[in-house]
């Protein structure tokens with residue numbers, strides 16, 4: 001089972017990187033096209049206000065190694081929770097890291113690498129995978145957001161659920177509930193509650209104002225609680241009668 | 244039950260436990276800010292008062308805290324497959 005892999009703990013990505021790689025067989029064609037960032041908005045590109053940093057190759061590998069690679073487990077989890085598919089998660093993480101390296105000169109050494117990487121991953125997901133998976137992306141999300149935007153709906157919208165009812169739920173049940181949310185709502189919960197990003201970091205990762213982060217998170221949690229309530233009641237953890 | 248005071252909202256000495264919260268929606272938002280570590284001192288102070296005097300707020304607080312802990316502690320965390328790490332490393336080396 002995949003879950004047992006946790007036992008590996010934190011990896012070290014230090015010098016192995018510069019070591020000789022034997023498996024560079026030409027089974028994969030080099031992608032030297034400049035189309036990796038089709039819309040030009042996937043990550044901060046070098047421009048007037050983000051001066052291109054002239055890193056040497058050695059510095060590039062060092063940054064990649066020491067600042068990017070330590071986040072790969074978090075990135076993989078993020079990708080897996082977005083795509084809910086192992087192969088897609090693999091592709092997404094790989095694309096993201098290759099883009100990160102390609103545009104490494106727009107990353108300022110010592111700044112928030114995790115947020116920077118998450119932003120690239122999230123944009124790659126929107127540009128490449130969401131289209132592919134035919135998830136009714138925006139429509140889906142806006143429908144829900146509109147529903148909850150109405151003040152009436154929101155006023156009533158404190159989910160009737162007790163803390164004791166959810167305390168016995170296991171990780172799988174929580175994961176299923178989370179996965180059933182529209183991806184934009186799922187995303188804010190992942191970033192905030194699972195990855196521990198601040199609202200400000202989330203605003204940057206998602207390219208939305210902080211106020212939107214706050215309200216989207218609020219709605220996402222209401223939706224999640226509804227799912228958890230359904231779970232809890234189907235499992236027989238009843239709210240009213242506790243003996 | 245006592246008859247309530249005419250208009251002044253701030254109570255005196257003993258806060259009675261309220262069974263109904265008239266600001267549930269706002270209280271809930273505030274509770275989430277606090278649990279996310281994004282609240283102001285003022286909001287924190289307000290929550291303290293509510294947790295002493297408002298039953299629905301107490302319950303909302305516990306539920307939000309529980310749900311957040313489910314997410315932070317009980318979700319399975321995977322490791323990135325070794326093979327993928329190796330692939331990324333080898334591809335990067337061919338870039339420069």
Ligand SMILES: [Zn+2]
Pocket residue numbers: 263264265266267270293297299300
């Ligand atoms: Zn209250």
